């Protein structure tokens with residue numbers, strides 16, 4: 194699709210949790226996209242970068258950011274016309290406005306889904322650690338690939354851990370999900386919470402965020418929830434849905450064998466996929 198046509202479509206997407214385009218410039222080979230500047234920078238800088246020492250993300254803000262970014266992505270998937278798959282959901286693409294409201298950014302990699310299409314096949318774009326395994330392997334971008342990345346994102350938000358801990362690649366606990374799932378199964382949620390919170394969090398909300406993250410990151414894409422359900426679950430609006438979540442097979446202690454490490458295939462895939470190393474330097 195021509196740059197200007199695609200940009201015009203993306204510029205029409207407006208939601209309080211999305212960072213909309215302000216304008217663009219296309220001259221010769223140069224392409225420029227203009228966004229509003231977000232004074233509180235990105236989630237990445239608060240979790241692992243420049244702003245991390247300031248500990249500005251208390252639990253209330255984290256919960257609000259999780260719900261807000263879920264709502265932004267749900268809007269892209271279910272309300273925007275045509276529907277949009279983001280394809281690069283990660284901490285550096287969740288920006289924070291002056292009120293610490295989440296604004297999901299960077300539609301540069303977004304994929305518009307023609308009416309009636311179930312998926313689009315593309316060169317894989319995305320960032321290692323957040324990539325759904327089936328997308329990394331087959332390049333089929335569907336909404337549930339974003340759901341997977343979102344699960345990683347909120348697990349990172351709750352725990353303050355990086356999606357892949359490169360410093361412990363030789364140990365068995367390599368990815369954030371491989372680390373968190375056994376703890377969740379043993380109901381040891383407090384151990385998952387970011388130490389920087391100093392124990393100040395709402396237990397039930399933390400539990401919800403972790404459980405939602407883990408069902409989003411299941412290796413079988415069809416088992417993942419849709420973003421509209423993710424929003425409801427995070428908000429805790431439906432008792433029934435919460436009971437179903439708690440009751441999910443994934444959290445039964447004996448179901449260990451049925452859960453394939455979600456990063457297994459993703460980790461092997463390297464072409465055209467960025468690592469987080471550059472972003473982590475911020």
Ligand SMILES: Nc1ncnc2c1ncn2[C@@H]1O[C@H](COP(=O)(O)OP(=O)(O)OP(=O)(O)O)[C@@H](O)[C@H]1O
Pocket residue numbers: 228229230231232234235237281285286288298299467472475
């Ligand atoms: N509108 C904005 N306001 C404030 N900070 C921004 C804004 N847009 C981007 N940033 C920050 O600038 C940095 C560079 O952003 P950029 O999107 O180029 O790279 P990235 O998000 O790290 O990786 P990728 O190229 O995969 O999106 C990131 O830390 C990002 O969070």
Ligand SMILES: [Mg+2]
Pocket residue numbers: 285286298299
């Ligand atoms: Mg970005």
